[in-house]
């Protein structure tokens with residue numbers, strides 16, 4: 321219902337051409353006059369800059385409210401914020417990790433949202449409202465994409481809808497034993513995707529995958545958001561009024577049928593206005609709305625352009641390749657092996673079944689960027705944003721031009737034997753800055769995963785880059801990073817990545833646990849946690865202005881900053897016992 325209204329609004333505001341909403345096929349429209357869709361990546365877009373100015377008017381006020389709420393010692397929030405040379409920028413990043421990341425992430429997100437009941441009293445309510453940027457990757461992108469495209473819904477409101485994130489519906493998950501049902505489902509998805517193929521576009525498994533996920537994220541009405549576009553975000557009230565943070569989705573440029581993805585791969589950013597990369601290999605952005613148009617160096621090769629290629633399910637699917645999220649396991653997929661799916665989908669499907677095919681290449685013959693193979697190819701091939709191990713979408717937050725002061729990194733990755741995170745995702749981002757591709761994106765030092773396991777640094781939030789003057793070897797001062805790992809409190813929140821069916825009860829338990837993980841068990845383990853978050857937010861501004869930290873904040877930093885002790889031995893306990901026991905629960909209540 322919400323969705324159909326957005327669609328209507330978007331429909332009414334379509335400016336050019338005849339809009340054939342209702343089909344998965346992109347539309348042919350006349351090109352704008354003298355169009356050139358690409359630009360180099362030397363700076364932020366003017367659209368983003370303008371939008372952020374508007375957002376800051378809100379975040380300044382919301383941050384005052386948040387900081388007043390935590391009543392820091394010797395600190396006048398209003399006076400402090402008003403005295404700053406620029407607004408404080410808070411970034412929030414949600415990791416990949418399949419449904420598990422989506423649901424744990426939903427709880428973590430809810431804990432920051434003043435719209436969630438209890439978030440102000442025993443959570444970090446208001447932090448979301450004070451944030452400038454928000455990013456998601458793979459499962460974390462399903463989370464942010466679902467909330468944004470459902471009219472910037474809160475998590476509790478979304479769950480009330482009963483249609484969205486309801487994986488009890490056997491039609492809506494990929495597993496299941498009923499082969500008839502699975503085949504019926506694929507037939508439907510195929511018929512939808514065929515419309516795109518018939519309009520002359522290459523398709524791959526990412527298309528039906530994105531279609532299927534759309535029914536889970538946007539409801540079964542309106543044909544599962546069949547023609548909802550990523551760029552429709554621009555028409556959502558909360559975006560127009562800058563009531564939400566500026567969102568990013570992340571994918572990687574890979575090559576057809578190849579898993580040769582590494583930290584050198586090109587990190588692709590989607591934001592409401594543009595898609596492209598800050599990396600030297602590509603170093604360009606293009607207008608998202610005209611993806612699918614055949615261009616040379618960004619200039620259309622004919623009078624006919626394309627709109628609607630940026631289907632939202634397709635973009636979310638691109639960020640999360642199916643066989644990455646639900647690794648191939650034939651007993652889980654019934655008889656549907658990738659080859660069988662490929663055969664079933666038939667000739668209209670590209671030979672590359674596990675990449676998102678963006679063809680024509682929006683960066684074809686671009687004069688920007690250094691990797692000719694990327695720029696001379698007819699297509700751009702994108703894969704899951706987490707394949708290079710950077711499973712938290714931090715890259716957009718590290719660009720110095722965005723000036724992020726504090727970055728909350730929510731990690732729901734599968735790392736340890738019992739599939740809790742061990743810091744590999746942030747370690748990869750630290751490493752990348754020393755490669756040519758990552759030079760522009762500084763990140764504070766991350767201890768080894770051995771150290772993280774040995775010292776149980778993944779059992780509670782961890783601050784990294786606490787002291788800016790300690791990082792003079794980096795290209796510029798990175799944000800202070802608040803790393804918040806998945807920790808089990810009231811349920812085993814380390815559910816398997818193979819799990820494709822969740823009861824609503826299991827789902828809600830993960831969401832609740834996410835809330836608890838973000839809040840140090842609803843502020844019971846450390847009643848000062850919210851204060852400490854306040855201290856982390858103001859730290860970079862204090863450093864820039866030579867203001868000393870209060871005793872209270874300094875205590876927080878002793879509690880949460882990494883102490884610099886690296887562990888080099890081999891005595892690492894891989895399966896830690898967690899605080900999920902009835903006795904530890906009763907200790908807190």
Ligand SMILES: *[C@@H]1O[C@H](CO)[C@@H](O)[C@H](O)[C@H]1NC(C)=O
Pocket residue numbers: 322325326471557558
């Ligand atoms: C979206 O939510 C806002 C409130 O945040 C409401 O005013 C508006 O009517 C909603 N729009 C749609 C299309 O439901």
Ligand SMILES: *[C@@H]1O[C@H](CO)[C@@H](O)[C@H](O)[C@H]1NC(C)=O
Pocket residue numbers: 353354
């Ligand atoms: C397009 O280019 C032509 C020729 O350079 C120019 O006369 C015209 O004003 C341009 N139109 C727009 C909308 O910029």
Ligand SMILES: *[C@@H]1O[C@H](CO)[C@@H](O)[C@H](O)[C@H]1NC(C)=O
Pocket residue numbers: 437438439442810832835836841842
């Ligand atoms: C923590 O707070 C959330 C949100 O208010 C609530 O749903 C959850 O039950 C609380 N957890 C415990 C253990 O009380």
Ligand SMILES: *[C@@H]1O[C@H](CO)[C@@H](O)[C@H](O)[C@H]1NC(C)=O
Pocket residue numbers: 498499500501504
């Ligand atoms: C399998 O799915 C089909 C199609 O929806 C349905 O008619 C049939 O009853 C299902 N079989 C079982 C055993 O549930």
Ligand SMILES: *[C@@H]1O[C@H](CO)[C@@H](O)[C@H](O)[C@H]1NC(C)=O
Pocket residue numbers: 580582584585
């Ligand atoms: C994989 O990529 C690396 C650079 O990222 C390159 O050096 C290597 O040749 C590639 N390997 C294959 C098999 O394509």
Ligand SMILES: *[C@@H]1O[C@H](CO)[C@@H](O)[C@H](O)[C@H]1NC(C)=O
Pocket residue numbers: 649650651652
């Ligand atoms: C596939 O899934 C089945 C059912 O859960 C499991 O028993 C089996 O170990 C899995 N196989 C692989 C190769 O992971």
Ligand SMILES: *[C@@H]1O[C@H](CO)[C@@H](O)[C@H](O)[C@H]1NC(C)=O
Pocket residue numbers: 614615621679680681698
């Ligand atoms: C785009 O246009 C160029 C030049 O006209 C042509 O060679 C190329 O095949 C077209 N690409 C696609 C994917 O249609």
Ligand SMILES: *[C@@H]1O[C@H](CO)[C@@H](O)[C@H](O)[C@H]1NC(C)=O
Pocket residue numbers: 734735736742744769770773892894
């Ligand atoms: C941490 O997790 C990664 C997988 O993401 C694994 O390769 C690595 O061995 C783990 N580290 C330790 C010390 O177990």
Ligand SMILES: *[C@@H]1O[C@H](CO)[C@@H](O)[C@H](O)[C@H]1NC(C)=O
Pocket residue numbers: 737738739812814815816895896
């Ligand atoms: C979750 O963690 C517990 C405790 O280590 C472990 O027993 C369980 O197997 C883990 N679950 C998964 C799916 O890895």
Ligand SMILES: *[C@@H]1O[C@H](CO)[C@@H](O)[C@H](O)[C@H]1NC(C)=O
Pocket residue numbers: 779780807845898899904
């Ligand atoms: C587990 O409980 C102990 C006290 O029993 C506490 O020191 C530790 O911080 C808790 N770990 C987590 C993951 O919260």
Ligand SMILES: *[C@@H]1O[C@H](CO)[C@@H](O)[C@H](O)[C@H]1NC(C)=O
Pocket residue numbers: 787788789790
């Ligand atoms: C930060 O690092 C600098 C240089 O290492 C050191 O002089 C200073 O005492 C540190 N500040 C704090 C608060 O630890």
Ligand SMILES: *[C@@H]1O[C@H](CO)[C@@H](O)[C@H](O)[C@H]1NC(C)=O
Pocket residue numbers: 790882883884
């Ligand atoms: C900060 O820098 C000092 C001096 O180089 C060093 O001794 C200390 O270990 C560093 N602290 C951290 C947390 O990196």
